[in-house]
Amino acid sequence: MTAQETVERAAGALKVFPLPSAVLFPHTVIPLHIFEPRYRALVKDALATDRVLALGQLEPGWEGNYEGRPPLQSLMCAGVIVWDEQVEDGRYNILLQGVSRVRMVKELSPDTLYRQVRAQVLADPPYTGPEEEQLRQAVFELAGRVPPSFAESLLPVAARAGGGMLADVVASALVPEPGRRQELLGELDVRRRLEQVLVDVSDLLSQLQPVRPSGPMN
Incomplete structure (x- = not known):
């Protein structure tokens, strides 16, 4: 199964890591250090399943409610964890390979520590110009x-x-x-x-x- 197909299969319940300081693009890799308990849980679950998560941005004004669930911007980049290392206190170092743009369709009911959305995968059409x-x-x-x-x-x-x-x-x-x-x-x-x-x-x-x-x- 290709990385694109893996992301498409995960899009019905896509794990989201909102990180206001970082934006991931398809075809690129970003290193991440995961230390918050809710995102340690996200990475643990991703590694146990399809290794897919999306890096997202929060809507302006999120600062006063970061510990809660401030609104997400709809456009994100979904990727696959291509390398991982668990370190002390249950934290992780990972490399996330961007695969595809996705658009959030709906945020799912909060039954996990972290956030999940139903998403539409947005593949680029061929272009030469x-x-x-x-x-x-x-x-x-x-x-x-x-x-x-x-x-x-x-x-x-x-x-x-x-x-x-x-x-x-x-x-x-x-x-x-x-x-x-x-x-x-x-x-x-x-x-x-x-x-x-x-x-x-x-x-x-x-x-x-x-x-x-x-x-x-x-």
Whole structure:
């Protein structure tokens, strides 16, 4: 069974980890340290079943009710735990591989410590257009202005990815602000998503000086 099929099977009762400081994109991996009791229970149950959970955002104004069940934003990213380690006090370190955007249809009745939703899985349609190559070229240009270690991790992915995957992996690597990441996660039109990520990369390029060649100039 593919990861996509696993997420689709889990969508009827999808476990949700609301984490306001982090936004996961499909095709990317995020490390998480799980320490709250309700989310330790979530991870324990996920590991015992399908290893699927969704990383979600809370609606603005959640701060006063974080310990409760403040409203969830409807667009999330569902993923599969690809590595796990249980540490002291029942806490976990995990790596969560993003698989697909999902839209919450309904939050389920609270019969667990953690939250679960019924969700619609939102797969990207195939897309090929000029925006794809424009973004790829912008990433190649950016690679000449950032440390080699960072460029070497981004360039192979940018070279082989296309369509929505290209937008997602570039956004994951280069867009740090959670609110902006959530906006890009919520953009379901692949062409517009590519355009929006290109705006972010172009803004970053405008802030970085071109690398000047070293050595004597003739």
